Amino acid sequence: MARILVTDDAAFMRMQLKDIVTKLGHEVVGEAENGQVSVEMYQELKPDLVTMDITMPEMNGVDALKEIKKVDPDAKVIMCSAMGQQGMVVEAIQAGAKDFIVKPFTADRINEALSKAL
Amino acid sequence: MEEVRKFIVFTLKNQSYGVDVRQVHSIERLQKVTEVPRTASFIKGVINLRGTTIPVIDLRERLWIGETETTDESRFLIVEINEMQVGLLVDGANEVLDIGAEAIEPPPGMIAGVDAQYLEGVAKLREELLILLDLEHILDVNEVQEVKQAIN
Amino acid sequence: MDTNDYIEIFLDESNEHLQAVNDQLLKLEKQSDDLSIVDEIFRSAHTLKGMAATMGYEDIASLTHNMENVLDKIRNSSLHVTTEVIDVTFTAVEALEEMVESIAGGNTGKKDVTDLIARLEAIENGKQPEESKEPVAAKEALESLDLDEYQLTVLDQAKEQGFEAYQMEVVLDEGCILKAARAYMVVEAVEQHGEIIKTSPTVEELEAGEVDRFSLIVLTKSPAADVKQSVHKVSEVESADISLYVAVKEEAAPATEEIAATTEEAQTEQKEETQKAVTSKTIRVNLERIDDLMNLFEEVVIDRSRLEDLASEIKNDALQETVEHMSRVSEDMQSLILTMRMVPVEQVFNRFPRMVRGLAKDLNKNLDLDIIGAETELDRTVIDEIGDPLVHLIRNSIDHGIESPEERKKAGKAEKGSLTLRAFHSGNHVFIEMEDDGAGINREKVAAKAIQNGVLTEAQLEKLSDQEVNELILASGFSTAETVSDISGRGVGLDVVKSKIESLGGKLSIESTQGKGSKFSIQLPLTLSILSTLLVDVSEEIYAIPLSSIIETLMLEEKEIMDAHGQRVIDFRGNIIPVVSLRKVFDVEESTTKDSSIQPIVVVKKGNKLTGILVDSFIGQKEVVLKSLGAYLKDVFAISGATILGDGRVALILDPNALVK
Numbered sequence: 033m034a035r036i037l038v039t040d041d042a043a044f045m046r047m048q049l050k051d052i053v054t055k056l057g058h059e060v061v062g063e064a065e066n067g068q069v070s071v072e073m074y075q076e077l078k079p080d081l082v083t084m085d086i087t088m089p090e091m092n093g094v095d096a097l098k099e100i101k102k103v104d105p106d107a108k109v110i111m112c113s114a115m116g117q118q119g120m121v122v123e124a125i126q127a128g129a130k131d132f133i134v135k136p137f138t139a140d141r142i143n144e145a146l147s148k149a150l
Numbered sequence: 151m152e153e154v155r156k157f158i159v160f161t162l163k164n165q166s167y168g169v170d171v172r173q174v175h176s177i178e179r180l181q182k183v184t185e186v187p188r189t190a191s192f193i194k195g196v197i198n199l200r201g202t203t204i205p206v207i208d209l210r211e212r213l214w215i216g217e218t219e220t221t222d223e224s225r226f227l228i229v230e231i232n233e234m235q236v237g238l239l240v241d242g243a244n245e246v247l248d249i250g251a252e253a254i255e256p257p258p259g260m261i262a263g264v265d266a267q268y269l270e271g272v273a274k275l276r277e278e279l280l281i282l283l284d285l286e287h288i289l290d291v292n293e294v295q296e297v298k299q300a301i302n
Numbered sequence: 303m304d305t306n307d308y309i310e311i312f313l314d315e316s317n318e319h320l321q322a323v324n325d326q327l328l329k330l331e332k333q334s335d336d337l338s339i340v341d342e343i344f345r346s347a348h349t350l351k352g353m354a355a356t357m358g359y360e361d362i363a364s365l366t367h368n369m370e371n372v373l374d375k376i377r378n379s380s381l382h383v384t385t386e387v388i389d390v391t392f393t394a395v396e397a398l399e400e401m402v403e404s405i406a407g408g409n410t411g412k413k414d415v416t417d418l419i420a421r422l423e424a425i426e427n428g429k430q431p432e433e434s435k436e437p438v439a440a441k442e443a444l445e446s447l448d449l450d451e452y453q454l455t456v457l458d459q460a461k462e463q464g465f466e467a468y469q470m471e472v473v474l475d476e477g478c479i480l481k482a483a484r485a486y487m488v489v490e491a492v493e494q495h496g497e498i499i500k501t502s503p504t505v506e507e508l509e510a511g512e513v514d515r516f517s518l519i520v521l522t523k524s525p526a527a528d529v530k531q532s533v534h535k536v537s538e539v540e541s542a543d544i545s546l547y548v549a550v551k552e553e554a555a556p557a558t559e560e561i562a563a564t565t566e567e568a569q570t571e572q573k574e575e576t577q578k579a580v581t582s583k584t585i586r587v588n589l590e591r592i593d594d595l596m597n598l599f600e601e602v603v604i605d606r607s608r609l610e611d612l613a614s615e616i617k618n619d620a621l622q623e624t625v626e627h628m629s630r631v632s633e634d635m636q637s638l639i640l641t642m643r644m645v646p647v648e649q650v651f652n653r654f655p656r657m658v659r660g661l662a663k664d665l666n667k668n669l670d671l672d673i674i675g676a677e678t679e680l681d682r683t684v685i686d687e688i689g690d691p692l693v694h695l696i697r698n699s700i701d702h703g704i705e706s707p708e709e710r711k712k713a714g715k716a717e718k719g720s721l722t723l724r725a726f727h728s729g730n731h732v733f734i735e736m737e738d739d740g741a742g743i744n745r746e747k748v749a750a751k752a753i754q755n756g757v758l759t760e761a762q763l764e765k766l767s768d769q770e771v772n773e774l775i776l777a778s779g780f781s782t783a784e785t786v787s788d789i790s791g792r793g794v795g796l797d798v799v800k801s802k803i804e805s806l807g808g809k810l811s812i813e814s815t816q817g818k819g820s821k822f823s824i825q826l827p828l829t830l831s832i833l834s835t836l837l838v839d840v841s842e843e844i845y846a847i848p849l850s851s852i853i854e855t856l857m858l859e860e861k862e863i864m865d866a867h868g869q870r871v872i873d874f875r876g877n878i879i880p881v882v883s884l885r886k887v888f889d890v891e892e893s894t895t896k897d898s899s900i901q902p903i904v905v906v907k908k909g910n911k912l913t914g915i916l917v918d919s920f921i922g923q924k925e926v927v928l929k930s931l932g933a934y935l936k937d938v939f940a941i942s943g944a945t946i947l948g949d950g951r952v953a954l955i956l957d958p959n960a961l962v963k
Contacts, residue, residue: 184944186931195952203946
């Protein structure tokens with residue numbers, strides 16, 4: 033069981049993710065609605081893993097990832113992307129993201145990503 | 151629209167003959183012929199046509215109407231049938247004629263001494279009769295072989 | 303991607319691999335405990351499977367897949383090599399060959415292989431039911447990678463420094479969406495271990511698009527398993543197969559041979575493998591281009607003749623020198639171009655071992671096939687044509703030559719017969735000999751058959767030497783098979799073989815000793831299009847006589863030509879040989895009078911028979927380009943073609959064989 037921070041600007045997506053992650057036997061310790069919040073919550077909660085949406089207001093996921101990596105180089109972040117964001121995903125991988133998942137999410141995919149990253 | 155075909159017109163023994171222009175590769179002046187021994191007598195031999203060796207035949211002999219005596223007017227009519235080039239020795243060739251399909255009639259039994267099997271038809275032009283040759287038949291390789299066997 | 307672009311290379315490589323499987327299977331039959339052989343077969347089958355799957359040839363893929371499973375069990379020693387295994391595998395290879403051939407013929411390559419697959423599965427499951435699948439290489443492979451010169455250098459240097467090169471085949475999950483990003487992650491994971499020197503498709507293509515399977519070559523000091531492990535850490539990777547990369551720089555085999563990294567045997571490969579790794583830089587050239595080059599060169603040869611003529615007329619030293627130099631250079635060019643067209647006769651020979659094996663089995667014969675000189679090279683055009691005649695001769699030898707083991711025993715011979723196929727160069731010719739230690743040609747049988755089939759009369763027969771009787775089996779209308787067997791009962795006699803070989807400018811001869819065996823010798827020209835000839839004059843026409851047939855030229859006095867039984871003959875080194883006059887043969891008038899005291903004679907040979915050809919005069923030696931007389935003038939007596947001389951005249955090329963009696 034891992035402690036997970038879910039980051040997405042859409043409440044619906046956070047809900048869906050939380051549902052899947054919980055069912056997989058992990059605990060969602062926090063929900064962030066943008067990058068800025070996610071960075072702050074990361075420092076506060078020190079989760080085992082962060083799921084990070086890419087397109088968000090205030091601070092986008094890639095920038096948030098970079099910020100988190102600054103404070104904790106070992107941070108495990110999985111990017112959540114929509115189709116057509118290949119460039120952003122690659123940038124995120126370069127910046128140290130562990131993996132990425134593409135919307136719409138499937139439980140299998142999330143399970144794979146989580147177990148490989150953890 | 152009526153069909154019009156183009157024919158190369160040449161002469162043999164003062165008679166005009168025609169072959170479809172699509173079957174004619176070129177018209178060449180005479181040149182040295184290398185004899186090929188032990189072949190049918192109408193086969194005059196081979197010539198060098200710009201690097202390719204091409205057999206030439208005496209068309210008169212082939213049509214069984216005598217033998218050609220070459221003159222300044224004589225020409226090799228290089229024809230191509232089934233990707234095979236052959237030179238025909240003729241008395242002179244200089245004209246291209248358009249002939250409407252309706253002017254072509256089936257050949258009579260024999261005309262100007264030429265057997266109908268070698269003819270595609272005849273065309274009446276002005277006062278003259280143009281004999282159209284069936285080159286596929288004239289240059290039929292199998293028939294050449296038969297002729298050869300008869301000789302040997 | 304349009305698979306048509308790859309079909310040629312697919313066919314080439316498939317044939318190479320099938321051949322490899324063939325060769326190795328034969329080896330395996332003899333050394334059934336040598337697992338390195340199984341490895342080789344496995345690798346070929348595996349590569350075939352991958353290629354076929356990529357191209358969408360499912361029957362090939364599924365058959366090779368099942369072969370692979372069986373082979374895999376053998377590799378893991380959970381299954382033993384038995385005759386049954388070899389037989390079924392051979393049958394499978396035959397089926398594969400048929401399918402590949404069908405594809406080559408523009409067809410679908412489909413074939414009902416369910417029966418074969420069932421047999422393979424029975425073998426696979428019958429003996430050892432538990433699953434023991436090798437994880438490596440169990441998935442479909444991609445086409446192997448080629449490296450360019452620079453990459454090869456990098457590879458060589460890295461190896462010196464203790465790096466190992468691995469080829470990795472990565473297949474992404476079917477459902478993977480951002481494939482480029484995924485591929486990027488794989489590349490990054492691999493790069494933790496070392497340097498990637500090549501990817502296929504290229505990195506640019508990987509980043510640009512939707513590639514769901516790709517290969518790469520990495521130089522690393524990490525164990526293969528670690529590299530693989532890292533890649534499997536990446537999500538959405540269906541499979542990542544890793545194998546030692548072996549660069550193959552041999553012309554015939556541009557593909558890389560895969561070596562399963564996990565198997566010990568693979569590391570200690572025999573000389574063949576290492577030979578392939580020796581750098582010899584080659585490129586593939588389309589045969590058409592070489593043919594075009596050859597055609598162009600033929601024109602150069604004609605112009606060269608013309609220049610030589612002009613130079614000798616003009617008699618300008620500088621010109622003559624230049625022309626001579628050009629002649630020498632173009633001769634070198636000629637031999638170079640000819641070499642480019644040469645391919646080892648191995649290409650034809652290597653299908654024979656299996657054929658012989660099969661024939662021997664079908665006919666209950668026991669024999670060994672020895673192949674000597676498979677590396678001998680022949681013109682490509684000849685190679686393409688020589689296969690069928692050879693197959694026919696081999697069938698003939700096994701069917702009629704080699705006796706059954708019982709008969710051999712009775713005759714005091716070893717039970718196992720031997721058939722030797724030998725190729726070698728000699729002068730301007732390549733010889734292919736096929737020798738067996740079978741029953742030899744039975745004079746009485748042949749004679750009786752010849753008379754029965756009306757090939758000749760009894761009176762004619764009595765005059766024939768043993769050698770001449772032997773050659774009767776090459777006569778048309780003759781077939782020695784008493785019972786039409788499956789093997790030689792194909793409605794074609796050896797006369798077809800003979801005429802085929804002659805149409806290639808070659809000769810076929812037989813030596814045979816009753817009870818001891820027979821030897822069929824085929825003499826073939828190195829090339830078909832440029833000939834060294836002697837130009838001679840006959841009644842103002844020039845003829846070219848191929849030097850290859852000429853023994854000697856003589857200038858004899860009229861009185862040295864004698865008359866024997868109405869045949870003109872001469873004494874040539876103690877032998878009486880006939881003389882034929884080309885004027886007479888060609889029926890040209892004797893109009894031009896010539897110096898009657900000196901008679902120029904060209905002595906030519908056909909087999910071991912000599913004949914003198916009387917001509918008007920010798921002109922000189924000349925390289926000429928053989929031109930066909932064309933379809934209109936086919937089968938002209940004693941003329942094999944024409945050529946164009948320097949002055950533009952056409953000279954006929956004589957076929958001396960027709961003049962030797």
